[in-house]
Amino acid sequence: MASATATAPGTASAAPTAPREPGRAELVQRYATLAPTGWGLDLPGVVTGLPDGRQATALTFDACGGPGGSRYDAELIDFLRAHDVPATLFLNARWIDANPHVFEQLAADPLFEIGNHGTVHRPLSVTGRSAEGIAGTGGVGEVYDEVAGNAHKLTELLGRPPRFFRSGTAYYDDVAVRVVADLGERIAGFTVNADGGATLPAAEVRQEVASAPPGAIVIGHMNQPGRGTARGVAAALPGLLAAGRRFVRLSDVL
Numbered sequence: 001m002a003s004a005t006a007t008a009p010g011t012a013s014a015a016p017t018a019p020r021e022p023g024r025a026e027l028v029q030r031y032a033t034l035a036p037t038g039w040g041l042d043l044p045g046v047v048t049g050l051p052d053g054r055q056a057t058a059l060t061f062d063a064c065g066g067p068g069g070s071r072y073d074a075e076l077i078d079f080l081r082a083h084d085v086p087a088t089l090f091l092n093a094r095w096i097d098a099n100p101h102v103f104e105q106l107a108a109d110p111l112f113e114i115g116n117h118g119t120v121h122r123p124l125s126v127t128g129r130s131a132e133g134i135a136g137t138g139g140v141g142e143v144y145d146e147v148a149g150n151a152h153k154l155t156e157l158l159g160r161p162p163r164f165f166r167s168g169t170a171y172y173d174d175v176a177v178r179v180v181a182d183l184g185e186r187i188a189g190f191t192v193n194a195d196g197g198a199t200l201p202a203a204e205v206r207q208e209v210a211s212a213p214p215g216a217i218v219i220g221h222m223n224q225p226g227r228g229t230a231r232g233v234a235a236a237l238p239g240l241l242a243a244g245r246r247f248v249r250l251s252d253v254l
Contacts, residue, residue, distance in 0.1 A: 022182055024144045030182075031140045036126055036173035041189055045177040048189040048217065050253050055214040056246040058253070059087040059233075060188060061222035064121045064168065065094030072102050073222045076230035081111060085237060088188070088250045090117035090166045093150040095223060096157070107158055113249045114162060116185060119149035121168030124176035131171035132197070143179045151183065164188045164250050170219070188250060190219035195232065198224035205232020210239060217250070 022030070042048050050058060061076070063069075069092075080087055089112050096103050106112050123129065124143050125136030137143045147165055155161045165185040172180075172187065180187050192212045195205050198221040205220070205228045212218050220229050 027144050028140045031175055034175050036175045038174040041170050043174055046187045046189040049191045050215045054253055056248040057212055058217045058248050058250050061220045062090045062117055063095040063223040065092035069223050070095050070098035071223050071225055073225040073230050076222055079234045085247045086111045086249045088113050088115050090115040092117040092121050093119045093153050113251050115164040116150050116162040117166055118146045118168050122146050123169045123171040124167040125173045126175045131169040143176045147183050191216035192218045194218050194220040195229045198227045200228050202228035202231035206235040209236035
């Protein structure tokens with residue numbers, strides 16, 4: 001006897017639907033009376049390492065966009081390609097607009113995945129709190145604009161929404177972290193700061209990357225050619241690869 005819940009012949013079962021993204025006004029109302037109690041790089045809800053037991057390392061590189069921040073470190077990306085090393089690339093909307101052809105090439109390369117690095121590269125705060133001299137978002141509505149603005153751009157360009165978000169400076173308050181989760185993205189922090197915001201010389205970048213333990217998320221920058229990042233990464237990775245270190249994109253393990 002057929003089950004009462006069986007699908008009738010010729011009837012397609014309903015496909016699961018994606019969760020509805022809350023709108024700007026809805027989120028503003030939801031968090032209108034909630035004051036933040038935490039601020040920093042490592043808050044609950046921010047992923048700062050790979051799951052326990054993972055013997056891989058995740059390389060992540062930011063492209064911040066804007067004045068002085070929209071260049072492209074082809075030397076770095078070419079090295080990763082030559083050595084078949086995957087990475088997660090966090091791209092800001094302004095960088096994408098300044099580098100449309102490069103973006104298309106990166107998005108089409110299965111070695112890389114594209115993450116959301118915000119619309120105008122701001123720390124995420126519901127009170128306007130600043131970090132590293134950059135003014136933060138001034139309320140829940142501006143948090144929404146910073147996250148969803150670039151998420152919608154990436155969704156249109158990629159044909160799917162980004163899974164991971166990193167704010168400008170990687171600073172957050174705890175209310176902003178909740179807003180990002182409501183918008184369906186996971187916040188990617190880091191374990192190792194490889195290039196100090198693209199300020200470290202190659203020798204120090206090499207040391208930071210070479211010392212990254214298994215399970216680490218490494219942050220660097222791909223928008224400052226001529227700085228120490230590309231040369232430092234190129235000096236560190238061959239030894240790690242020879243020792244059997246595996247590299248992954250964030251979505252491979254999270």
